[in-house]
Amino acid sequence: MAKVAIIGGSGHVGTYLVPKLVEAGHAVVNVTRGQSKPYQDNAAWSAVETVTIDREAAEADGSFGAQIADLGADIVIDMICFTPASARHLVEALRDKVQHFIHCGTIWVYGHNTAVPATEDQPLNGFGDYGRQKAEIETYLLNEARRNGFPATVFRPGHIVGPGWVPLNPAGHFDPAVYSTIARGEALTLPNFGLETIHHVHADDLARLVMAIIANHSTAVGEAFNAVSPQAINLRGYAEAMYRWFGHEPNLSYAPYDTWKASQSAENAQATWEHIARSPSHSMVKAQRLLGYAPRWSSLEAVKEAVTALIADGRVSRG
Incomplete structure (x- = not known):
């Protein structure tokens, strides 16, 4: 089993994902800015190590990536990366130090699609600061994976529900x-x-998708996956x-x-x-084909x- 660091693990997805990681036998570190609690109680949280880091402040002084690298995690899951500079900072710190890096993207990397349900191979055309920056992050991470061997995977949630x-x-x-x-x-x-x-997408289905990404490491690296309901x-x-x-x-x-x-x-x-x-409106065919995953909700x-x-x-x- 692996040591997993999840940045922003007390939020919507982490509420479901962290217990699944613990129950699967992983050692889990939840990196959080404050003392926020998950939306639901679960005994698995008692086995989770919590590390408090103010990401914005740590990125400003250049220490954030080193602090994450120092955790010694095999897998890093980043739930709260919103700028390309933030992504580059973390990648440079983790290069050659992690087995798998999983980034939470968004379906807003698309502004609109000519054909629906949209598949992952359609050109990104996000608009607005959030959509454009997340599209740039995704493009950067997948380029790093495919050209430079950085083991990144991206998943793109829809409107998260729970x-x-x-x-x-x-x-x-x-x-x-x-x-x-x-x-x-x-x-x-x-x-x-x-x-x-x-x-929409249920947060539990997002957690299940991340577990499928981890279980299919060699297939998932270098890929982006839509993460929505059927x-x-x-x-x-x-x-x-x-x-x-x-x-x-x-x-x-x-x-x-x-x-x-x-x-x-x-x-x-x-x-x-x-x-x-x-x-x-997005397709889940790729996750089914490559990961054997299908949303339940x-x-x-x-x-x-x-x-x-x-x-x-x-x-x-x-x-």
Whole structure:
């Protein structure tokens, strides 16, 4: 078994991934900025070593890569790399010192796709700082793997879902009030015709994919893998399914985005634009073919589990 360092292991994916690593017999080090706790309790966390490093500060003084290298991990999983400079700093520190480097990317390396569901071999065309920088990171890492032997693999999550946080909702943003509106059977207006797509993924499926990447090291190095549910859903179908789940017939209307956004907060309107402008829909065929992996959770199944938790926490109300 291996020693695994996971940078940002207390977040959405780490909540599920860290216990799987421990249960598989790996020695796990969780590198965290603070004392954040995973979203769910698991006895496996008692076997995890926690190392506190402020990544931003450590990168500023040039020590971050050395601190990660000094952990002596065989496998490093980086969940929170957002700039090309950050990626280069870590790669140079870990070169010839790790067996496998796994980077958490994003489906936003694509701005939009001509053909859907999108496969990993389609050209990257991310827009916005986040999408462009993550695309540059991915390109850099895979180039390092294929030309210079650095053992990197990238996985690209969709909209991550799980109990403990608010999933991307049928209006294309993260306000839990949308679920309360639906739960009460009240009217909900969607932008345009509600036909833009979003593509969720359960955090547990992401953890399972990372375990498959580790188990198939020689096949996975130098590759990027989409990490989404079996199918994307459009806003209208998503909303209709949630109304019926709550025991109501859909109560929907539609308005052009520029009209619709006037009734929204600036934050919600921007979040919706960011999602519908991309309308992601991605294929999981490559992971099935190369890793023998398939997601277990549909988008709606994952969302319903998360919303059930929101109801229990009082963040979504039926009354």
